[in-house]
Amino acid sequence: MELLYQNGYGAMYKMNNRTTGVRELQMIVDTVGVFMSRDDLDHLLGIVRKSNEPCTCADCGGNHCNKIWCSSPLVDICLKVDEAIIDHMEDLIQGAQFMLDMDATLEKYRLK
Numbered sequence: 001m002e003l004l005y006q007n008g009y010g011a012m013y014k015m016n017n018r019t020t021g022v023r024e025l026q027m028i029v030d031t032v033g034v035f036m037s038r039d040d041l042d043h044l045l046g047i048v049r050k051s052n053e054p055c056t057c058a059d060c061g062g063n064h065c066n067k068i069w070c071s072s073p074l075v076d077i078c079l080k081v082d083e084a085i086i087d088h089m090e091d092l093i094q095g096a097q098f099m100l101d102m103d104a105t106l107e108k109y110r111l112k
Contacts, residue, residue: 001026005095009088012096025096034077038100044070044077045093051086 001013010029023035036044047070055065068089070077081089 004099005092007088007091007095009085010092012092014100027092027096029079041093041097044068045090045097048086048089048093051081 001015004012004014004025006012010027013026013028015024015026015035023037023040025036025038025041027034027036027041047068051065051068053064054062056062057065066080066082068077068079068081068086079085079089
């Protein structure tokens with residue numbers, strides 16, 4: 001595993017010898033590790049960015065939701081959040097994406 005990015009909330013790793021199929025990344029938050037693909041990471045970022053919008057479920061009644069819910073064919077993720085955690089999650093995801101894109105860009109323009 002190669003550390004891509006970490007902050008005060010968690011860490012994102014790239015799996016070098018992966019046995020998880022297309023799930024090439026692992027996000028670790030507290031003591032929980034979640035395998036995900038780059039598409040999963042993009043999807044999670046969209047959910048995190050929309051978390052500031054009022055929630056229309058019966059529990060929230062139009063207020064901001066205090067959880068992030070993300071479903072995939074392998075696992076459902078539900079994280080209790082507040083504004084500080086949302087900021088850390090967005091930073092963690094964007095930092096990992098930057099590192100992934102930077103490697104791809106350097107590889108694309110590598111002198112041969």
